[in-house]
Every structure is written in structure tokens, then in C-alpha cells.
Amino acid sequence: MYKTMETIRLASETELDIAKTFECGQCFRWTADESGIYSGVASGRAAKLWTADGGVYIKMESAGELDFWRDYFDLDADYPAAFNAESEYLEDCARYGAGIRILRQESWEALCSFILSQCNNITRIRGIVRTLCESFGDELMFDGGRYYTFPAAERLAALDAGELDVLRCGYRAPYLISAAQAVVFGGLDLDALYGSNPDEAMTALLKLPGVGAKVANCAMLYGLNIRSGFPVDVWMKRALNEHFPPDFDPGTLGEFSGLAQQYIFYYARTGGKA
DNA sequence: GAACAGGCAACTC
């Protein structure tokens, strides 16, 4: 069957900086080739993106996927309006991170990815997730290349812990399987939590073994479209200690405090300043 | 070889 491939200008370079967006630690499945073309898979769709002439171009299966990708890159949100920089430090963070979008990733993939992220570096997480997809996901041909979808919860729920040995993810393997079983049999309804009340989502996620506050906030912000999600890891702790009062409440950063978190995190981690 | 890593949970006091 012949498929028409479609290339469209998705956004301006100012709205969307693909390198920052893909490398800022929120996702693990996009990789760049030597000429800066990123390719990846989200929700079973493959795409390639690159920057040229002040714009970001996307190559996808068909023009009908454009709405999906606009949503994935959160392009309908007005980031400058959503972010009120109430200090010089926050202004610096926002300027440095300009062009980062908080991706609307598939909820199950985000939950798994951040369960695997604990006590791990980005390089290793990427490797584990790649092996997970290649071992248990479905094959997908796109633009002459072979890709894999993220394995469904149903697939992982049926595995024995030993079958995940290939991932070499250690003590996180049983966490992954029990999360899958919670989704399939245990009444964890990620769709119902999508965009829901943060407290409700947090309570549901914390019931999973291997999910604490940090992983839950990541799953909320990156997978459940809960924009107040505010993951605090060691980098964020360092930055908060240095630039905010001890009793600082992220709630003061507004409904989209997750965006502020991403700017602060990215600045602390790659901007050379804690 | 020991210590540690973008965290969690079980255990201690």
C-alpha cells in the first residue's frame, strides 16, 4: 500500500526549539542524526523534525496527523503568557530555556519512563527505554527506517519479572510490571486522570510501588497534562535552595508551575549555574 | 574495589 508522506512547517523556531525540548530531560525517545534531524515515535506515530529558515519542519505519515503533533508539542498554549517571571532569576531561566515545550506525552509511556528514571542518568534511561520498545513494542516502518512503538500496558502486564532481564534495569523491573498490572487489572485509569485534579492524580499514582513524589510529578506533568506538576530532584533542590526562600511554595508560580520547573531545571543543569 | 547516581520503601529511633 502506497502512503503519501507529508512535510509541513509546524512552528517557528522561536515557539519551538526542538533540541532543547528533546534534550531537557522530559523524554527519552527522540534522537538526532548527524545533520540535526530528530526522529522518534509518540502514541504509535513516527515523525522526523528539523529546523530550517527560522522554522521547524515535520515529516509525518499524512497531513491528518498534524493536529496530533500540534497537541503533542503543546503549540496552542501561550507560554510567555503562562509564565510570570517574578524575579530576575526566573527571567534568566525563561530566557535561557526559551523554545522549550512541555510535551504532551502518552500517559502510560511517561509513567514507565519515569519509573525507570529513578537513580539513573539520561543516557542509561534512553538505552533501557529503547530496549524496552525494541523487545516488546510493535515494529513500525517510516521513511525507510525501522521504529518501535512503546509497548502497551497489556503486553507488560503479562510478563514475568525475569523477562525484563534484557533491560538490565535491576530493581525497577518489578515496579514496571506492577504498574502495568495496575493499569490492566488494578483499576488505575490513566485516561480518567488525564488533566484531572492534581491531588487526585497524586494519590492514585503514589499507590504504585516504586512511585514516589518525584516520579508522580513527572508522570503528571509530562504524561497526564497536569500543568502544575512540579518534580523536585537533586538539581531542583539545589536551585531552589539557592534562589528561593526555605518555605517556598511552587503554587505561587501559577497554574502552569510545571513550565517554571522546566526552565529552572534546564538552567540549573545545563546553564552552568545552580 | 569502593563510592555514587536526576529515587523509593522499609526500617529505625
Place this chain on the structure above:
DNA sequence: GAGTTGCCTGTT
């Protein structure tokens, strides 16, 4: 309820 420790694996 605050602090300590083990956990798989890979890297330093």
C-alpha cells in the same frame, strides 16, 4: 515524622 540503609546496574 525525621533520618538511615539497601536496592540493580553502570560509571568513575
